[in-house]
Each structure stands twice: as structure tokens, then as C-alpha cells.
Amino acid sequence: MKKKNINIAIVGLGNIGSYLYSYLKAYKMEILKKTNVAPNIVFVLAKNKRKKRKLNIPKNIWLNKISDVYNNKKIDVVIELIGGSEGPAKKLVFESLKNKKHVVTANKALIAKYGDQLSSIAENNKVNLEFEAAVCGGVPIIRSIKEGLIANNIKKIQGIFNGTSNYILTSMDKYNISLQEALSNAKRLGYAESNPSSDLNGEDVASKLKILSALSFNSKINNNIHIEGIKNVDHLDIYNCNKLGYKIKLLATAEIKNNKIIQRVSPCLVKNNSYISSVDGILNAVIINGLPVGKSIFQGEGAGPAATTSALVSDISSILRGNIKYPFAISNKERENLSSDSIHNQEFSAYIRLDVLDKQGVLSNITSIFSKNKVSIKRLIQNPYKSKKYSSIIIITHKIKDIYLKKSIKILSNKNFLIKKPKLIRIENT
Amino acid sequence: MKKKNINIAIVGLGNIGSYLYSYLKAYKMEILKKTNVAPNIVFVLAKNKRKKRKLNIPKNIWLNKISDVYNNKKIDVVIELIGGSEGPAKKLVFESLKNKKHVVTANKALIAKYGDQLSSIAENNKVNLEFEAAVCGGVPIIRSIKEGLIANNIKKIQGIFNGTSNYILTSMDKYNISLQEALSNAKRLGYAESNPSSDLNGEDVASKLKILSALSFNSKINNNIHIEGIKNVDHLDIYNCNKLGYKIKLLATAEIKNNKIIQRVSPCLVKNNSYISSVDGILNAVIINGLPVGKSIFQGEGAGPAATTSALVSDISSILRGNIKYPFAISNKERENLSSDSIHNQEFSAYIRLDVLDKQGVLSNITSIFSKNKVSIKRLIQNPYKSKKYSSIIIITHKIKDIYLKKSIKILSNKNFLIKKPKLIRIENT
Numbered sequence: 060m061k062k063k064n065i066n067i068a069i070v071g072l073g074n075i076g077s078y079l080y081s082y083l084k085a086y087k088m089e090i091l092k093k094t095n096v097a098p099n100i101v102f103v104l105a106k107n108k109r110k111k112r113k114l115n116i117p118k119n120i121w122l123n124k125i126s127d128v129y130n131n132k133k134i135d136v137v138i139e140l141i142g143g144s145e146g147p148a149k150k151l152v153f154e155s156l157k158n159k160k161h162v163v164t165a166n167k168a169l170i171a172k173y174g175d176q177l178s179s180i181a182e183n184n185k186v187n188l189e190f191e192a193a194v195c196g197g198v199p200i201i202r203s204i205k206e207g208l209i210a211n212n213i214k215k216i217q218g219i220f221n222g223t224s225n226y227i228l229t230s231m232d233k234y235n236i237s238l239q240e241a242l243s244n245a246k247r248l249g250y251a252e253s254n255p256s257s258d259l260n261g262e263d264v265a266s267k268l269k270i271l272s273a274l275s276f277n278s279k280i281n282n283n284i285h286i287e288g289i290k291n292v293d294h295l296d297i298y299n300c301n302k303l304g305y306k307i308k309l310l311a312t313a314e315i316k317n318n319k320i321i322q323r324v325s326p327c328l329v330k331n332n333s334y335i336s337s338v339d340g341i342l343n344a345v346i347i348n349g350l351p352v353g354k355s356i357f358q359g360e361g362a363g364p365a366a367t368t369s370a371l372v373s374d375i376s377s378i379l380r381g382n383i384k385y386p387f388a389i390s391n392k393e394r395e396n397l398s399s400d401s402i403h404n405q406e407f408s409a410y411i412r413l414d415v416l417d418k419q420g421v422l423s424n425i426t427s428i429f430s431k432n433k434v435s436i437k438r439l440i441q442n443p444y445k446s447k448k449y450s451s452i453i454i455i456t457h458k459i460k461d462i463y464l465k466k467s468i469k470i471l472s473n474k475n476f477l478i479k480k481p482k483l484i485r486i487e488n489t
Numbered sequence: 490m491k492k493k494n495i496n497i498a499i500v501g502l503g504n505i506g507s508y509l510y511s512y513l514k515a516y517k518m519e520i521l522k523k524t525n526v527a528p529n530i531v532f533v534l535a536k537n538k539r540k541k542r543k544l545n546i547p548k549n550i551w552l553n554k555i556s557d558v559y560n561n562k563k564i565d566v567v568i569e570l571i572g573g574s575e576g577p578a579k580k581l582v583f584e585s586l587k588n589k590k591h592v593v594t595a596n597k598a599l600i601a602k603y604g605d606q607l608s609s610i611a612e613n614n615k616v617n618l619e620f621e622a623a624v625c626g627g628v629p630i631i632r633s634i635k636e637g638l639i640a641n642n643i644k645k646i647q648g649i650f651n652g653t654s655n656y657i658l659t660s661m662d663k664y665n666i667s668l669q670e671a672l673s674n675a676k677r678l679g680y681a682e683s684n685p686s687s688d689l690n691g692e693d694v695a696s697k698l699k700i701l702s703a704l705s706f707n708s709k710i711n712n713n714i715h716i717e718g719i720k721n722v723d724h725l726d727i728y729n730c731n732k733l734g735y736k737i738k739l740l741a742t743a744e745i746k747n748n749k750i751i752q753r754v755s756p757c758l759v760k761n762n763s764y765i766s767s768v769d770g771i772l773n774a775v776i777i778n779g780l781p782v783g784k785s786i787f788q789g790e791g792a793g794p795a796a797t798t799s800a801l802v803s804d805i806s807s808i809l810r811g812n813i814k815y816p817f818a819i820s821n822k823e824r825e826n827l828s829s830d831s832i833h834n835q836e837f838s839a840y841i842r843l844d845v846l847d848k849q850g851v852l853s854n855i856t857s858i859f860s861k862n863k864v865s866i867k868r869l870i871q872n873p874y875k876s877k878k879y880s881s882i883i884i885i886t887h888k889i890k891d892i893y894l895k896k897s898i899k900i901l902s903n904k905n906f907l908i909k910k911p912k913l914i915r916i917e918n919t
Contacts, residue, residue, distance in 0.1 A: 206636065207637075382810070389523050
């Protein structure tokens with residue numbers, strides 16, 4: 060007989076933990092109706108026990124330390140909402156799985172770093188390790204790859220995986236404001252944390268991409284990944300790209316070519332009539348190319364306690380229903396160690412911006428550097444600054460291996476007619 | 490111990506059945522890796538046994554009649570790909586479930602008509618009734634509603650659910666061709682069946698919408714639904730709408746207002762900068778508004794053997810994995826009989842096209858009819874025909890209850906200055 064109650068401990072009661080706590084209290088009967096099992100919150104643990112919370116948590120369900128959680132025989136499912144790839148989150152998840160407890164986590168950094176080891180422990184102990192909430196908030200992308208699209212041989216995944224940076228890029232474009240101003244707005248509206256560095260430098264997206272790659276390609280987590288954040292995108296780039304018919308988006312792309320995996324995260328130019336260019340604000344989107352299904356798109360709110368709770372509850376419900384699965388779609392023994400290829404060997408068209416002294420010979424100097432390095436120019440626009448002493452030169456290149464683009468940029472960087480670091484933003488066909 | 494093989498019978502070997510047969514033969518080991526159970530095709534049954542097929546089906550696995558399938562003790566899972574809500578498909582699915590076999594079907598007409606009864610039998614017999622392939626082909630929307638979005642209280646679903654009619658509308662717009670011409674192209678390319686009536690008259694979409702409503706609102710299948718197809722949309726309407734900043738799409742909408750369900754299928758004007766206006770060709774898209782998740786979008790190929798096989802295999806895999814679920818997300822005993830509201834009481838802005846004799850007094854006659862029937866005009870454009878004897882009057886109305894729009898149109902229909910039946914196409918805010 061199936062257990063009619065399953066005992067849950069929530070560890071971490073920030074925005075997300077608090078929302079989840081209230082949700083599970085309010086909708087326990089709804090979940091019972093759908094899964095035949097009631098989710099019982101039996102214990103909670105959070106950093107500041109005495110902090111005033113609106114939750115009305117009974118005193119007798121508070122635990123004091125994480126070993127109280129993973130050693131507690133009464134707990135069936137541990138929800139880890141501490142965050143961070145090391146320290147207490149790591150200890151809690153490893154030890155809980157070792158003690159045959161199911162684990163649900165929203166911790167992308169932890170799964171991206173230790174997912175292979177953790178899934179192996181979960182598998183051996185026949186418990187679930189679920190992390191739908193770690194990738195793209197409310198978008199049920201992990202469940203869709205593992206179940207809805209299970210028939211498919213996936214060769215490419217691409218998308219917008221970070222709501223904060225997408226909100227910033229969208230605001231810079233829409234309201235004609237600087238990155239700093241957009242970031243302040245994002246913080247004020249709760250779309251960015253007080254320390255948004257992992258959102259801005261691409262690390263958050265990289266963790267999510269590594270997880271989705273492993274799931275989609277039935278492979279071990281691969282750490283060969285090119286990562287650039289949005290910090291160097293300025294308002295003039297967005298303006299220029301608009302004029303040229305593009306938007307700038309922080310894109311994550313993983314693909315298999317010649318049996319090698321290629322992973323990259325960077326701001327990219329995308330055509331302004333493409334689907335992905337319309338994914339604005341805090342939205343996330345994932346595009347999957349699979350056989351036999353073709354191209355599938357999943358879009359939804361990428362962050363925030365509400366959307367994340369939707370994902371957490373889907374994970375919890377899967378456990379309640381007894382739907383035991385391999386955390387990464389197939390057994391660890393079957394997951395391949397794919398070799399990877401670097402971004403250097405991939406071909407891109409690119410947007411290049413050079414801010415230069417406006418004097419004779421500069422343009423011919425620039426074009427000759429590109430020419431010597433195999434970069435062929437498709438389009439070139441020279442805009443004088445208002446001061447007229449300087450010019451901004453915008454170049455769209457033909458497709459060429461990334462290594463040649465980088466090499467040209469490196470040579471240009473050292474030229475004394477440049478007044479700023481040159482900009483290189485790749486164009487992605489989405 | 491779990492069975493390590495599950496025995497499958499495929500009934501119906503048209504395009505989809507044939508594709509599925511080949512797929513399961515080719516990818517048996519891949520599915521075993523993901524589910525721990527191998528899908529064994531033990532029998533097939535199809536109308537014309539002697540028809541030449543490329544499949545190389547062994548002679549000894551052919552059955553002769555559907556009772557051979559549902560009475561066969563060796564079969565665990567029946568895949569019904571016959572189609573139609575009555576006749577052999579109905580018999581096969583009812584009897585198979587009664588005999589405690591799992592059923593996977595792509596038959597939207599059958600599920601929309603008998604889904605309540607069938608799910609009750611499946612539930613009582615603790616077998617799965619799966620129909621992911623019945624709605625929106627390769628888009629894993631049913632699994633997403635039942636699992637990925639399980640936490641959500643869904644209040645509205647809307648989308649493009651028919652690839653054939655969407656292909657036709659897109660082609661009429663893009664290539665400036667008539668509906669007939671677009672339909673011929675669709676047939677030639679395999680996007681329309683030889684008898685496409687259920688695609689064109691909205692019935693196919695209506696079946697899918699009823700199924701998704703029942704799933705999303707945890708209710709019994711509700712047959713109160715307004716249905717219009719695309720047959721009356723002509724090229725001039727598309728041209729007019731483009732000028733006004735709209736696209737015409739065959740939209741399905743179901744929503745809950747004041748605890749009542751409202752379902753409608755009709756061609757609609759959607760703003761040409763909206764997401765849904767960009768869903769072109771044979772693509773399908775579903776937009777779901779749920780709490781806590783917010784707005785989610787699912788897009789993919791809506792038809793064809795490849796996309797449908799992706800859906801069928803997701804259903805089969807769920808059975809292989811032993812993931813027993815209520816066919817309609819919750820138990821039949823819990824599913825509500827929601828009362829419904831008619832489209833009459835809903836408010837819409839609308840596009841109205843009146844082809845009239847170009848003579849004095851006509852315009853004032855028209856505007857006075859609208860005015861008497863509470864319809865207020867937001868925009869009016871009168872275009873003379875080349876012949877100059879006739880005019881086409883295009884009106885965009887303010888929001889008003891549908892019943893008043895219909896009433897005005899009815900009165901206008903009888904006026905002898907009208908040279909064609911008036912057109913009414915509602916505007917949907919998507």
C-alpha cells in the first residue's frame with residue numbers, strides 16, 4: 060500500500076521558502092486530489108529562527124541544524140532552498156540522499172557542480188533528486204525534456220535563461236536608459252538580488268545550460284563552456300543594433316556537432332523579427348530542436364517565488380505520486396562523457412564596434428587588420444561623435460571562425476587610435 | 490518486481506501508425522534506457538493487411554479483428570490509431586480499458602465525446618488512458634498541465650490548435666492567395682487530409698479545446714462551445730486586417746469567469762505585434778494563465794507523423810515507467826460539472842465588413858442600425874470597389890456584448906443594399 064502522507068522538511072525560508080510553505084499549507088488538499096498523497100510539512104529550518112515572519116510557523120516544527128534534518132527518520136522529502144554550491148546546501152543535499160531521503164532543490168549552482176555525484180547517490184538509493192526549480196523558474200522544461208519530449212534525439216537547445224539580465228536589456232532598449240539605471244529599477248522591483256553578479260556575468264545562465272545540456276544530450280555535466288555576461292553592453296550598442304534590425308539578448312546555446320558538445324553563453328544579436336527577440340522582461344524561453352518532434356518552444360516566468368513554487372510543487376508531486384526517475388533522464392552508468400569543442404572553431408557573423416580617433420588612415424588601418432585575419436566585412440557604418448574628434452565605427456562581418464574574430468579584436472585593442480576597448484557581439488541565428 | 494517488457498499492440502497503420510511502428514523498432518533500446526522497460530510490439534492490426542507497406546512486419550504478428558486485440562491476454566498496452574469517435578475506434582478503446590489494458594490514443598474526437606466515461610473505466614481498472622497525441626501533436630501540453638503545471642489554478646487557456654487552418658491563413662496572408670489555393674497547397678504538402686472539413690469548420694479545434702478545458706479546470710467535458718471555422722475568411726479580410734495592424738488566426742479560448750466556463754473557437758483578429766500573431770504555418774501554440782506560475786507558452790509542430798509519434802512515445806513511456814495517473818488529472822468523482830456561459834454575454838470589439846451598393850443614405854442607415862443596437866463604432870473605412878457601383882465598409886467596433894453585435898449583423902443581413910453576407914470577426918486580446 061502506498062503511504063497516504065509524505066513528510067516534508069523545508070530548509071531555507073527566504074522569499075521562495077516562505078511562498079512554498081504558505082502554498083503547501085493552503086493547497087494540501089488540492090495536491091492530495093491530484094496525487095493521492097498529502098504533503099505534510101513536518102519540519103522547517105532557516106537561518107534566523109527568531110526573525111519575524113508572517114507565516115505563523117508552529118514552534119515545535121523548527122529544527123536547529125541541518126544534521127537534524129538529514130538524520131531525522133520522520134522526514135521523507137527534503138526541500139533545499141539555502142542556495143550556493145558549497146557549505147550547508149551541499150552538506151544537506153549529499154547527506155539527505157545518502158540517508159535515502161528524496162531531495163527537491165532550486166539550487167542550480169549545486170546541481171551544475173555536483174549533479175553527477177548527487178544523481179549517482181540518488182540512483183543507488185532509489186530516491187528522487189528533483190531540480191525543476193533550478194532552471195527557468197516556472198517553465199516546466201526539465202520535466203518536458205525527461206517526459207514530454209522523451210522520444211526525441213535532441214541536438215540543440217537555446218534560449219533566454221536569466222530573467223534579471225533579460226529585464227535589464229529590455230529596459231535599456233525600451234526606456235533608453237543605462238545598464239546601471241536598469242539594474243537599479245530591477246532591484247527596486249525585486250527582479251534582481253542585492254548582489255546580482257552571477258546574473259550579470261553569465262554564471263547563472265551557465266549553470267542552467269550545463270544542467271539542460273546533460274539532460275538533453277544524455278551526457279555527464281560538461282564544464283567546457285564559453286561565458287560572457289551583459290556588463291559590457293551599453294546603450295549605444297542597443298541603439299546601433301536596432302538601426303541594423305537586431306535586438307541584443309543574453310543567449311545560452313548548447314549543441315552537438317560531430318559528436319562533440321559546444322556550450323556558450325553571451326550577449327548576442329538576434330534578428331528583430333525572430334521569436335526570441337520578442338521574449339522580453341523577466342520572461343525565460345527555451346527552444347529545443349529534437350527528432351522526431353522538430354522545434355519546440357517553452358516560455359514562462361523565469362524567476363520569483365510564485366513561478367519557482369510552481370516548479371517546486373511539480374517536483375514534490377512527482378515524488379508523492381511515486382514516479383521514481385533517473386535524475387538525468389537515464390542511468391549514470393549510461394550517461395556519456397562527451398568530448399567538447401571550443402567556441403573558437405565555431406563560425407559567426409559578428410557586430411564589432413570600434414571607438415576611434417577621427418583621423419586619416421584609421422579606417423584603412425582597421426580594414427587591413429581584418430583582411431589580414433580573414434575577417435571579411437559585410438557592412439560598415441562610421442558615425443562621427445558630436446565632438447567630431449572621435450568616431451564610432453560599426454562593422455557587421457561575414458561568417459568566420461570565432462578565433463579570427465578574437466584575433467582581430469586583440470590586435471585592434473593595442474592600436475593607439477582606439478579610445479575604448481573594442482566590442483564584439485556575435486550574431487546568432489535562432 | 491517490475492515487468493521488464495511490456496507488450497504493445499498498434500491498431501491502425503496509416504502515416505502515424507507506420508511511423509510509430511518504425512520508431513519503436515529502431516529506438517527500443519533508447520526507451521529501455523530511459524524507462525527501464527522495453528516496449529515490445531507483439532501485434533498489429535490495420536484495415537488493409539495485404540496493402541504494400543515498407544515496414545516489413547512479420548506475418549505472425551498480424552491480428553484480424555479488434556476483438557482479437559482487446560481479448561488478447563498477452564497485450565498490455567493498446568495504441569489506437571484508427572480515428573473517429575464511433576465505430577471500431579470506440580469499441581476498441583472501451584473494451585480494452587474494460588479488459589484492464591492501458592490505452593494510448595491520438596483520437597481527439599473520441600476523447601472529447603467519451604472521455605468522461607472512458608476515464609472512469611480506466612480509473613476503476615487502474616490502467617492508464619493517455620491522449621497526449623490527441624491535442625497539438627508534438628507539444629507536450631497534456632503532460633505539462635497534469636505534471637509540470639500541477640501546482641496551478643488555471644483560469645484561461647488560449648491558442649492555435651490546428652496546423653492545417655493555420656497553414657492556410659498564413660499562406661493567404663504571405664502569398665496573397667485564396668483560401669482554395671492555400672488549401673490545395675496544404676493538401677499537396679501533406680498538411681491537409683483529402684477531407685479537411687473538420688480542420689476547416691473548427692470541429693477539430695473544438696474537440697481539442699474541450700479536452701484541455703476539462704484538464705485545466707478539473708471539470709467534466711463541457712459541450713457548450715461556440716464554433717466557427719475559417720471557411721468564410723477571404724483574402725480581402727486578411728488585407729483589411731493587415732492595414733489595421735492585425736492578423737487573422739483561428740483561436741481557441743476557454744476561460745472561467747464567475748465560476749462558469751466559456752469556450753469558443755473562431756477566426757479572430759489579433760494584434761500583429763502579439764506573440765500569437767507570429768505563430769505561423771503548421772505550428773501550434775498554447776498559452777496558459779495559471780496561479781502561481783503566471784503566463785506560460787508552449788509551441789511546436791501541431792501535426793504530422795513525426796510530431797505525433799513524439800507525443801505517443803511520451804505516453805507509452807509514462808506507462809512503461811508505471812506512472813499511473815488519473816486521465817483527467819484528478820479522480821472522476823472529484824471532477825466538477827461546471828455550468829457554462831454563452832459567448833452572447835461576453836464582450837468583444839469586432840471587425841465588421843459590409844459590402845454594399847454605393848448609394849446615398851446607405852452609410853447613415855448602417856450607422857443608425859448599429860447605434861440602435863448599442864454597438865458603438867470606433868473606426869470606419871469606406872473603400873469604393875473598382876467598379877464604383879459598390880463599396881466595402883470596414884468597421885471596428887468598441888467593446889460590446891456579443892449578442893448586440895450578432896443582432897446588428899442579423900438586421901443588416903436583410904437589407905437590400907447589402908450585396909454579400911456581412912462579416913463579423915471578433916478581436917481577441919491575447
